[in-house]
Amino acid sequence: MENVNLLIGIPAYNEAKILGRVLKSLPRKIPGIANINVLVVDDGSTDGTAKVAESAGIIVARHLVNRGLGGALKTVFAYARKNNFDFLVTMDADGQHDSQDLTRILTPLINKRNDVVIGSRWLKPNSAPFSRRFMNKLANYVTLIFFGISTTDSQSGFRAFNKKSIAAVNLQTDGMEVSSEIFREIISHKLSVREVPIKAIYTDYSKKKGQSLANAPNVLIQLLLRLLR
Known part of the structure; x- marks a missing residue:
């Protein structure tokens, strides 16, 4: 096995109630990966x-x-670049993502087929609340119009990047619009991307997190302002 180093990056804001369970669920071994490291960003x-x-x-x-x-x-x-990781996976801290999908999302990178892999919640039936479906469809439409990428889940927080894409992606936004900005970076740097199906775990707790319909106009405005600069 090559000495392949993986970083799992988990942004977290007031997730003390569930974070321990999420961290405990992470695998200690993944086929094709020599070393697994985890970084939590307490925001x-x-x-x-x-x-x-x-x-x-x-x-x-x-x-x-x-x-x-x-x-x-x-x-x-920044941490992934500084420490020269081969792969980076981003995951949500609210328990929505199933750590068993890590192998699926990493396989295209390990096999050198793609630079970026997006875990899509919508390639499989799920019980997502209406607000999540609406926000995602709206963002998907914007992503298609501005970037020419047809995606089923532009707002997915479960993504994987190889070393080339880790170096290339240069994020500028601070808010939720960053999810669509990532697609701008993919197009700008001509990175190869694919979607793979992932399981979405919706609990009463996770449904309270993330984007809401009330926040949709602000997210869309911020995204459009960034795209039009």
Whole structure:
């Protein structure tokens, strides 16, 4: 086996209630990966999120204030570049993602077929609430119009990047619009991308997290402003 190093980056904001369970579910071994490292970005939490991660022996990067999803992902990418990781996987901290899908999302990278892999919740039937479906379809449409990419899940937080794409992706936004910005970077740097089906776990807790219909106009406006610059 090649000495392939993986970083799992988990942005977290006030996730102390569930984060320990998420970290415990992560596999210790993945076929084709020699070393698995985990980074939790505590994005200005006030509930002890960082302590939960530290007590599990996980490396924590702390933001003194809440910078948003984009700000947290900037820190994840910077850490991956600084430490020369071969692969990077981003996951949500709210328990929505199934760690058993890590092998599926990494396989195209391990086999050198793609630079970026998006885990899509919509390639399989799921019980996603209407607000999630609406927000995702809206963002997918914007992504298609501006970038020419037809995707089923532009807002997925479960993604995998190889070393080439880790170096290329240069995020500028701090908010939720970062998910669509990633597609701009994929197109800009001519990265090879594919979607793979993943399981989405919707609990009462996870349904309270993420984007809401009330926040949809603001997310869309911020995305359009960024795209039109």
